[in-house]
Each structure stands twice: as C-alpha cells, then as structure tokens.
Amino acid sequence: MILAKDLSIFVRILFLVVFSLFLNLIMRAQNQKVADSLLKIYQTSELVNTEKLELLRNLSFNEVNNLELSIQYADELITLSKLEKNNLYLYRGYYQKGNKNRLIGNLNEALKDFFNGGNAAIKAKSINGEGISYMAIADVYSVMGNSNNAEIYYNKSIQLLRKSNDSISLASALLNAGDEYSKNNKFGLALTYFEEAGVIFKKINYSSGTAYTLGNIGMVYAKIGKSELAKSYITQAMNMLEELKDYYAISDYLLYLSDIYLMQNNWPAALRSAKRSLELAEQYGLKEQISNSNLKISELYQKAENPKESLKFYKNHIAYRDSITNLKSVQQMADIRTNYEVSQKQIEVDLLEKDSQIQKLKDKKQQNIIYASAISLMLILIITIGFYRRYKFIKKTNGIIEEEKNRSNQLLLNILPEETALELKRSGKVQAKKFDSVTVLFADFEGFTKYSENLAPEKLVESIDFYFSKFDTIMEKYNLEKIKTVGDAYMCAGGLPFPTKDHAYKIVLAALEIVQFVEDSKNVNSENQTRFEIRIGINTGPIVAGVVGIKKFSYDIWGDTVNIASRMESNSEAGKINISAFTYNIIKNDFDCKYRGEFEVKNKGMMKMYFVNDPLDSLKNYTFTNELVLNDPNEF
Numbered sequence: 052m053i054l055a056k057d058l059s060i061f062v063r064i065l066f067l068v069v070f071s072l073f074l075n076l077i078m079r080a081q082n083q084k085v086a087d088s089l090l091k092i093y094q095t096s097e098l099v100n101t102e103k104l105e106l107l108r109n110l111s112f113n114e115v116n117n118l119e120l121s122i123q124y125a126d127e128l129i130t131l132s133k134l135e136k137n138n139l140y141l142y143r144g145y146y147q148k149g150n151k152n153r154l155i156g157n158l159n160e161a162l163k164d165f166f167n168g169g170n171a172a173i174k175a176k177s178i179n180g181e182g183i184s185y186m187a188i189a190d191v192y193s194v195m196g197n198s199n200n201a202e203i204y205y206n207k208s209i210q211l212l213r214k215s216n217d218s219i220s221l222a223s224a225l226l227n228a229g230d231e232y233s234k235n236n237k238f239g240l241a242l243t244y245f246e247e248a249g250v251i252f253k254k255i256n257y258s259s260g261t262a263y264t265l266g267n268i269g270m271v272y273a274k275i276g277k278s279e280l281a282k283s284y285i286t287q288a289m290n291m292l293e294e295l296k297d298y299y300a301i302s303d304y305l306l307y308l309s310d311i312y313l314m315q316n317n318w319p320a321a322l323r324s325a326k327r328s329l330e331l332a333e334q335y336g337l338k339e340q341i342s343n344s345n346l347k348i349s350e351l352y353q354k355a356e357n358p359k360e361s362l363k364f365y366k367n368h369i370a371y372r373d374s375i376t377n378l379k380s381v382q383q384m385a386d387i388r389t390n391y392e393v394s395q396k397q398i399e400v401d402l403l404e405k406d407s408q409i410q411k412l413k414d415k416k417q418q419n420i421i422y423a424s425a426i427s428l429m430l431i432l433i434i435t436i437g438f439y440r441r442y443k444f445i446k447k448t449n450g451i452i453e454e455e456k457n458r459s460n461q462l463l464l465n466i467l468p469e470e471t472a473l474e475l476k477r478s479g480k481v482q483a484k485k486f487d488s489v490t491v492l493f494a495d496f497e498g499f500t501k502y503s504e505n506l507a508p509e510k511l512v513e514s515i516d517f518y519f520s521k522f523d524t525i526m527e528k529y530n531l532e533k534i535k536t537v538g539d540a541y542m543c544a545g546g547l548p549f550p551t552k553d554h555a556y557k558i559v560l561a562a563l564e565i566v567q568f569v570e571d572s573k574n575v576n577s578e579n580q581t582r583f584e585i586r587i588g589i590n591t592g593p594i595v596a597g598v599v600g601i602k603k604f605s606y607d608i609w610g611d612t613v614n615i616a617s618r619m620e621s622n623s624e625a626g627k628i629n630i631s632a633f634t635y636n637i638i639k640n641d642f643d644c645k646y647r648g649e650f651e652v653k654n655k656g657m658m659k660m661y662f663v664n665d666p667l668d669s670l671k672n673y674t675f676t677n678e679l680v681l682n683d684p685n686e687f
Contacts, residue, residue, distance in 0.1 A: 104131060104140040111147040121151045138175035142168045142184065149187055153194075156338060162191045179220065182211030186224045193231050194339075199500065199538040201231050222251035222260055226267065233271050236621065236653075241271050262291035266304045274653070278311045285311075302331045302340040306347050310654065313351070322351050342371035350611075350654070369483075369595065372609075483597030489546040490558040490591040490634060491613050493620035494522070494565060496583040499539035515539060518569065518583070525564050529557040535605055539583075544608060547596055555591050555637040559663055562587045562628045570626065588619025589663075590631040611655075618652045619660065628663040635661045642666050 098106055111124035128144035145168030152161035165187040172180030189204035205228035212221040229244030245268050252260035269284030285304045292301050305328035312321035325347045332340035345368035352361035419426060496502075496518075503511055522541055526533045531554075534542040543561070545554030569585045592612035599607050615631055623629035635644055643664040649657040 100135065101137070101140075104128060104135065104137060107131070108140065108143050108147065111144075111151070118151045118155050122148055125151065132171075138171045139177055139180070142171035142175055142177060142180045144168075145171060146180075146184065146187065149191075153187075153191060158191055158195055162188060165191065178211050179215040179217050182208045182215060182224070183217075183220050185211065186220070186227065189224075189231070190227060193227070193234075197537055198231060198235050199540075202228070202235075202500070205231060218251050218255050219257060219260065222248040222257070225251070226260065226263055230267055233267065233274065236274070238271050238275055242268065245271070258291060259295050259297060262288045262295065262297070263300060264288075265291070266300060269304070270307050273307055273311050273314075276314075276651075278315055281311055282308065298331045298335045299337050299340060302328045302337060302344065305331070306343060309347055309351070313354070314656070318351065318355060322348070325351060338371050342368050345371065483595055484548075485593060485595050486547050486550060487593050488550070488554070488591065489544050489594045489596075489608070489612065490555045490589060491544045491594070491608070491616035492542070492558050492562055493588045493617050494541040494562075495586050495620050496539040497586055497625045499583065502583070503539075514583075518572070518585075521568050522565055525561050525568075528564075529561045531557055531561060532606075534608060544594070547594075547608070555634055556641060558589055559628070559630070559634070559638055559642060560666065562589060562663070563666070566626060566628060584625035586620055586623040586625060587628045588616055588621065588623050588630070589628065589634050590616035590619050591634040591637060615652065615655065615658070618655070618658075622650050622652075622660060624662075630661050630663055632659040632661070635659075638663075 107124050107128035111121045111128060114121040114124065125144050125148035129141060129148065132138070132141035132144055145164045149161045149164030149168060152158075152164060165184050169181055169184030169188065172184055185204045185208035189201045189208060192198075192201040192204065205224060208224045209221065209228060212224055215221070225244045225248035229241045229248065232238075232244065233241035245264050249261065249264040249268075252264055265284050266288030269281045269286075269288060271281075272278075272284060273281035285308055289301050289304055292298075292304075305324050309321040309324040309328070312318075312324060325344060329341065329344035329348065331337075332344050345364045349361045349364035349368060352358075352364065496515075506514075519536060519541060522543075523533060525531075526543055529545070531543050531545045532547055534544055536542070543558075545551070545558045545561075566585060566587065569583070573582050590612055592610070592615070594608045594610040594612045596606065596608045599605060615633075619629045619631055629647070630638075630644070638644075643666070644661045645664060647660045647662060649659050652658045
C-alpha cells in the first residue's frame, strides 16, 4: 500500500519530470527553478531504480547556476546506471556531464564523455541517443578546430537522426553541420543544410532554431559579399533571440555585423558592434565570446593604427582564451611518472629489507637454541647471501628506474622542443612566449576525405605515415620545428624556439622538397600506399608559442600569422606553394615567384598571394648558418 506521504512525493516528482521533459522537447531550455524544486525531493525522498535515475538526469540538466554541482549529479547518475545496468540512462548521464564540461571549457573531458555516451547508446539500441552523441562530438571537434573530424561526425549524426522521430535534434545537427561547412568556405553545402534545418524548425514552430538558421544564413551571405542581405538576416535573428534572451548567439552575430561594417569601410559602426558583443559576453559570463570579442576589437584598433588599444584588447583575448583551453595548467606528467616509479621501487626495496631482517632474527633464535657454535657461521653465510641479493636487486631496480627516466625524457623531447622540455622539467610549467618573426607552413592532401571513405583504416594510416615520415626528415634537414599533424594536415614553423634570420628561406626550400617528394612518389609503384596531391601555404609574422593540455600535451603556436598561413594553404592548388605578401617580401630576391592576385581571406579582407616556383641561382649555393636573432621574444 502506498502511504499518503509517498503518494504525494510520487505525484510531485511525476509532475516535475513531465514538466522538465516538456521543456526539454519543446523549448530545449534549462530551468533553475525546476532544479531547485527537484533538489527538495532528492534530499527528502528515498527513490530507487528508474525513478531516481530520472530525477538525477533532470537535476543535472536543469542545474545552471552551479555547473560543478550539475556534474556531480551526472556522475551519480552514471554510477547508478552502471549498477542498474541501464545503458539508456548511462548514455544520458554521460551526455549531461559532457555538456557541462563543454560549458566550463573542459573540452577534452567533454569529448571523452560524449564518446562514452555514444557507446552506451549503442548498447541501449538507441538510434536517437547515438545520433545526438555524434552531434555533440562534432560540436567539440568544431570548437577545437578539427574540421575533418567535425564533418565526419556531423554526417554520422544526420544519417542516424533521419531514422528517428526527433525533428529538433535532426534540424540542430543540420544547422551545426552547415555552420562547419560555412567556416570551411563550403558555402553551397552550408546554405543547403541551413535551408533544410529552417524548414524543419518552422514546421514545428521552434523559434530558437529558426533564429539560429536566419543568423547563420546571414553569416554565409556576409562571407560571399552580399552585405545588405547578410545584415537583414542577422538583424532578424538577433531580434528573435533578444526575445528568447539567448545572448550567446547575439554576441556571436554582432561580431559578424562588425565584419560587414568593416567591409563597407564603416569603422565606427564596426567598433560599436564589436564592443556591444563584448558587453553582452561580459554581462552573461560567456568566456569564449569574451575572448572572440576582444580579438575582434584588437584587430579593429590595429586597422585604425592604434597599437596601444589593440595590444590591450589582444592581451584580454589571450587571457580568456587560455582560461578556456587550460593553457596555464601546464603538463608535468613526465616528472610525475618518474617520481611515482621511483617511489614504487623504493617501497619494494624497503619491504625486502624488512623481510630480510625478520628472517635473520628467526634464524638467529633457532640457531642459538640448537648450536651456539654454528651461529656465527650461519649468520655470516646468510648475511653475505642477503647482501649480495640485495645488492643485485637494488642494482637492477636502479637500472629500471634510470631506463624509465631516460624513456620518459626521450618521449618529452619527441613531443616538445628541447628548450621547452627543459623549462617544463625545471619549473613545472612553460611560460608562453611571443616571437616577432616566424614563418609558418601548412600542408594538406587534396581529396583526402574522399580517399578516406574508400580505404581501409590500416592502409590509410600507412599511406599518411609514408609521407609524414619524409616530411619529418626534411624538417630535421633544415632545422625547422614540426608543430603538429591533424588528420592529413601537417604544420611546421621556422624561427622558433630560438629566433633565426633565415627561417623564411628554409621553410620555402623545405616546401619545395616536400612538393618534389610528393610528385616523385607518384612514379613509385607500391601496393601499400595511396598517392595524393599536396597543397602548401606559407606566411611570416609574429606568433605566440607555448604548451597546452594536461594529458597528451603539445607545443603549439597561435596568432593571425598561423591563421593566415592556414588560409594560404586552403587557397593554394595541388602541387603548388602559395605564400602571402609578408613572406614574398622576404624571399622575393631569391626565389622565382608568380603573382596570383588578391583573394578574399576570412576576417582579413583582400590579400595578395604568390606561387613559388624555383629558387634563383643566388640561393642554390646559399649556406644556412642558423645564426640566432639577438633580441629575446616578449613573454606573455
């Protein structure tokens, strides 16, 4: 029999759960009041099984004031779901935790949560849950700048959600995928996805989704130069989002309006729009938007030739960007692992010594009882054997420790430049540094995504390794720094971690060797590798370099110089080396270059570009001395 008190609790939670589900499905909006009401039930009732799982899911979803508390609810939901062997709620727990980790900037943790959630959804045979997990994974990859993975998981998500009845999730996946295509200048695909998403949102009368669709279509029109049409769509979107109090998107759209005004040479309007974006972001604590708005204002002041104001806002951009990517939490895993293994080996030595002493006492007592005259001989023998064994064990242990320490040090040097690795070991952290002049190279295989769909993973990896191994050898030849590889993209730089005078020449020569190697590889018959075409882009300018991450940490570089180098690569052609005017002005007297004209570059306007053909005769006999630039880079 259900008691009156239990019935009352049951009715209350049923009402609140239904109400929360209504919000989730119809409005997709979190509600702190719902979380506060559910908390009272959580603290006073003794719910079990599915009822408690549902309560925890809604607590985690609706708790918006305290994201750490929301993650605690999600962790409890995950633990109970595992005990109950309920894979559907296990997926929901990981999904809620991933969303909160993404909001607070823990992108690596969020990605791990969403992958775990997707696996749980597969076990639960939930097509909808699997599709939503893939969409969340794609969103995180997009924020990380990994466009290849983002597009792959958006397509997986859309294919699955088309099989479900969840119209909002399908439209959201289409909207986000369209945004990714827009970022990669695939404007036709972007508009196609936005239009389909808009039809779905309008059909189900979902105002927030309709607003995002209008805004994103406006952003595409802005990128292709249809400024007035872009302003019309973005203004409609902001008006709708103002009513919905969705200030994150408004802040983002204001930055696009700033770009439009700048393209129209209306600098005051561009600055007002960017500052309004910053005001909204600061008012509502939107870290990512604060970082982006500061960067935009810095760029505007730079164009207005006001370096003092530009630097002030750029420093704010760096500070907030670092708080999102955890740049200040520098990885100390190499020394931590070594110290841990040393302590473990020392414990073994101490235990062995203790056991040996106990055994000696026992033997001594027994020998005293039996034969007093044999005690000395036996003790000498035992002590000698014990010390010999202890000596061998300690020697072996020290060898293991030294071997592991050397291995750890070698791994660290494989990941980081030697100077950076030494600084990490010496102080436990790495200070970010600014370099006044660095040349950055991006290389990317043309048509890689198409190949990857038809090749076995093992053969694809073997083919990429074939090329990247040679690229690494070329980097060593010219004393350049490999930064990272992302999928089929290869990134390197010259002029760091020690500034040099001839980094631009070295990078261009390395690029010519890369192009020649790729071309020659086409004539090598092999059944194990697939042959590709390569595009290369190069730019020279100031950058900021440092170490990011707390797991699988890496040495990385940031700044407009890096972004422009990436744009040079995306605007290049197969088998060609596309360089910016900055690099051209340095190497023009030593290389045969062809002027291509001016091209539109995102957030930079029209930029001159050049193809590099061959080095001139004066450079063929040039000797690189690796002479260092004497001025130290500024540190942030």
